[in-house]
Amino acid sequence: MFIGCILGSVPALFKKSGISRMRIRDVAWLLAGFSMIYLMSFLPEKGLSMTNTHSLLGFFIMAIGGVVVSIAFILPGLSTSYMLLILGIYESTLNAVVNYDVLYLLPLLIGGAVGTVVTARILETAMRKYTAASYMVIMGFVLGSIFEIVPRIPIGWDILACAIMLAIGFFAIMWVSKYSD
Numbered sequence: 001m002f003i004g005c006i007l008g009s010v011p012a013l014f015k016k017s018g019i020s021r022m023r024i025r026d027v028a029w030l031l032a033g034f035s036m037i038y039l040m041s042f043l044p045e046k047g048l049s050m051t052n053t054h055s056l057l058g059f060f061i062m063a064i065g066g067v068v069v070s071i072a073f074i075l076p077g078l079s080t081s082y083m084l085l086i087l088g089i090y091e092s093t094l095n096a097v098v099n100y101d102v103l104y105l106l107p108l109l110i111g112g113a114v115g116t117v118v119t120a121r122i123l124e125t126a127m128r129k130y131t132a133a134s135y136m137v138i139m140g141f142v143l144g145s146i147f148e149i150v151p152r153i154p155i156g157w158d159i160l161a162c163a164i165m166l167a168i169g170f171f172a173i174m175w176v177s178k179y180s181d
Contacts, residue, residue, distance in 0.1 A: 001166065001168055001169035002169060004165065004170035004171075004172075005170070005173045006143075006149075006169075007146075007169075007170050008177070009142060009177070010143065011174065012174075013138060013139045013142065016135055017134075017135030017139075018132055019136075025133075026133075026136050029133045029136035029137050029140070030139055032137060033137035033138060033141045034141075035144070036144065037140070037141050037143075037148075038147060040082075058107075060107070061107075062104075062108055062111065063110050063114075065089060065107075066111020066113075066114075067111040067118075068111075069084060069108065069111075070115030070116040071115055071119050074116060074123060075123070075141055092104065
């Protein structure tokens with residue numbers, strides 16, 4: 001159903017792009033966004049897991065991690081939790097939240113705040129100046145994210161159940177998109 005919801009959002013994004021006829025450059029932007037998300041699934045996990053947050057260098061590295069996580073927070077199709085997993089800091093961040101470890105969370109929060117402001121500004125400018133290209137990249141992000149949430153290929157009667165749920169999700173979002181304007 002969730003995949004159906006994702007696919008159901010694509011026509012609304014396409015409509016907002018203002019593209020009346022797909023051209024090669026539009027497809028190239030779509031593939032660029034798709035490729036970025038798809039290739040992220042091959043990144044090694046545990047990137048920042050060994051960072052000592054109590055040193056100045058560690059603080060700076062974790063702040064950069066906060067920027068990366070904030071980008072995922074702003075852009076559709078990128079999972080914040082998945083970014084934390086890729087960086088190797090999901091468990092430690094979760095533990096820091098539970099235990100109120102401010103020293104661990106502070107660089108993430110600072111980087112997250114800076115990253116959110118900068119990413120939002122960049123996205124706002126791109127959407128204004130390069131509307132079609134921006135929406136095509138975002139559609140690529142959205143479509144590329146599907147591969148990360150597919151638990152397995154259904155078999156047997158699951159195929160029918162999954163197809164029905166996919167259709168329900170798709171048409172529910174299509175209906176909401178139609179009447180939300």
